[in-house]
Amino acid sequence: MAQTSEQTLTELRRDLHERPEAGWKEFRTTALVAEELDELGYEVHLGEAAVAADARLGVPGDDEIDAAIERAREEGAPEAYLDRTGGITGLVAERAFGDATGPAVGVRVDIDALERAEATDDDHRPAREGFASTHPEEMHACGHDGHTAIGVGIAREFAENDGFDGTLKLFFQPAEEGGRGGKPMSETDHLADLDYLLALHLGLGLETGTVVASYERPLANAKLDVVFEGEPAHAGGRPNEGRNALQAAATAVQNLYAIPRHEDGATRINVGKVHSPNAQNVIAERAEMRVEVRGRTADLNEYMLGKAERVLDAAAEMHDVDLSTSLYGKTTTFGADDAVVEAVLDAAPEAAGVEEVRERKEFGGSEDASYLIRRVQEEGGRATYLGIGASNPAGHHTAYFDIEEESLDIGVGVVAETIRSLD
Ligand SMILES: [Zn+2]
Known part of the structure; x- marks a missing residue:
């Protein structure tokens, strides 16, 4: 039974x-x-x-x-x-x-x-x-x-x-x-x-x-797990040898929230987490972020997702670090x-x-x-x-x-x- x-x-x-x-x-x-x-x-x-x-x-x-x-x-x-x-x-x-x-x-x-x-x-x-x-x-x-x-x-x-x-x-x-x-x-x-x-x-x-x-x-929704990977270096001795993953994450946060709103309807963006596990004197080699976008329609969600991916790519490029993203979850309407x-x-x-x-x-x-x-x-x-x-x-x-x-x-x-x- x-x-x-x-x-x-x-x-x-x-x-x-x-x-x-x-x-x-x-x-x-x-x-x-x-x-x-x-x-x-x-x-x-x-x-x-x-x-x-x-x-x-x-x-x-x-x-x-x-x-x-x-x-x-x-x-x-x-x-x-x-x-x-x-x-x-x-x-x-x-x-x-x-x-x-x-x-x-x-x-x-x-x-x-x-x-x-x-x-x-x-x-x-x-x-x-x-x-x-x-x-x-x-x-x-x-x-x-x-x-x-x-x-x-x-x-x-x-x-x-x-x-x-x-x-x-x-x-x-x-x-x-x-x-x-x-x-x-x-x-x-x-x-x-x-x-x-x-x-x-x-x-x-x-x-x-x-x-x-x-x-x-x-709302249609997409969640991204993001990792920036750079190169560690002594922040006092050899800062020029580092490639700063935390700086890329910070750049991304600023610009993700600056994605233009869309005339077709409501959109959302949120960065729920930024994590970089280094001490004060290390150029950060790794930074992780958890990001989500939403839209009133599936198309608006894709608009936000596309713009967010572009911002992440550009932030990685600007600070000469590697980027990997994975889709954590997705919904439609x-x-x-x-x-x-x-x-x-x-x-x-x-x-x-x-x-x-x-x-x-x-x-x-x-x-x-x-x-x-x-x-x-x-x-x-x-x-x-x-x-x-x-x-x-x-x-x-x-x-x-x-x-x-x-x-x-x-x-x-x-x-x-x-x-x-x-x-
Ligand atoms: Zn529920």
């Missing part, structure tokens, strides 16, 4: 909250979900069968991946499923219901945690009630523990109750944070035959009981399809606990479900991205982030009611 099959969604969410796994390290999460869904009669695709391995972005080094697998094993991840991941997290599960002549409907939830510490004092319920993170510098600070539980809840709901004639595909997407897992999952064939895709997010500032039928137009938005507006009020359903709201940030949604739309399917209120006591990505757990059953109910109404 699957380890999680006796757990309520709240218990499952708390279990995952206590053992959060950051992007591409979600081995325990993946194996636990796979075990239960397999038992519920779903066909489970793992590893390279769930994610296009070569399209993965921002993958940690082999040592970190191995350590994450080992940790999952120590924390009781079912061995058979852990092996089937082949070192790649995430899963797709599918099952036909009725005589399967109805629509193929996908549901996408993300499963990863953030790389940050969790609050430990009694003002924070997970700490007070004993289910705060036991992994240093990892925390479910965006509600993806709840998303995973909702995904399992939807699998249970359809396995246990009929009323749906069609095919259900559940996408448990890894590495959403940073925009790393959506693109590789979108490149598999699992999305090609979907008539509908529903993605969802808990919280987003909404009170429990409030549902938004369509969060749309997230999307709009919802009216037919699905209307289906949610009609069906969501039928779900227990729903008090208010709003039609549309604009995203503030970025979201890599965008790649899955776009793929489905390109193939002729229709999609929306739902907001499920969860009365967060603190903002997303902060140490005190939490969700109200009534939102889990509400999320399952809203998605299930919507799916049953589609044809």
